[in-house]
Amino acid sequence: MIDRRHIGHQMPPFTVVVERGRLRFFAKATGQTDPVYSDDDAARAAGHPALPVPPTFLFCLEMDGPNPAAVRELLGLDYRRILHGEQGFSFHRLAYAGDALRFAQRIEDIYDKKGGALEFIVRQTHVSNQRGEPVADLRCVTVYRNPSA
Template identity: 70%
Template sequence: MIDTRHIGHTFPPFSVDVEKDRLKFFAKAIGQTDPVYTDDAAARAAGHPALPVPPTFLFCLEMDAPNPGAIRDLLDLPVPKVLHGEQRFSYHAMAFAGDTLTFAQRIADIYAKKGGLLEFVVRETRVTNQHGQHIADLHGITVVRHG
């Protein structure tokens, strides 16, 4: 069983620079055809100061953490039994190429279902930009299967 004393545990915040070429690559990889995500002039014409961060790209940036497996390590989760259960985003402001985003992660909950055969670890991440503006909240659930 995962020790629930880790509920509320926070990890050191980390910052990531939003690089224009990565945004373009991601937009193309997901089939985003709106030129506002790949063309600087189109982004400016749409009223943006630079290329906007496409939806869900914040998950990629979160993986740039110094240790993307910090939660697994802290909780000693058995990697072969770990599943990605859920990912949600709540956006509060836009982020753009050239921004520096800071990710502050915490373990929001740990609970079991099916008599302990499934355990769930809820991660919440607050994302702010270089001006301290609240950009988004990321919500992820990791599932650990036992048995």
């Protein structure tokens, strides 16, 4: 069983600068056809100061942390037993190319189902911009198939 004392644990925050080239690549990779996400002039013409960050791109930026496996390592999880359970976003304001986004991750909950055969880790990540303004809250639920159950 995963030790419940980790509920409330906060990982060290980190900052990622949003790169224009990565935004263009993400738009292309996801089939985004709206030029606002890939063309600076189109973004400005639409009233944006720079290329806007597509909502789900925040999940990609979260993986740019110094150690994307930090939660897994903290909890001692075998990556071969991990499943992606759920992902959600609450948005507060847009982020743009050039913004320095701060990611603050916290383990919100750990619980089990099926007599401990499945354990769930709920991670909440607060994202703010360089002015300290909230951008979004990310929620990720990881499912762990417990070998001892």
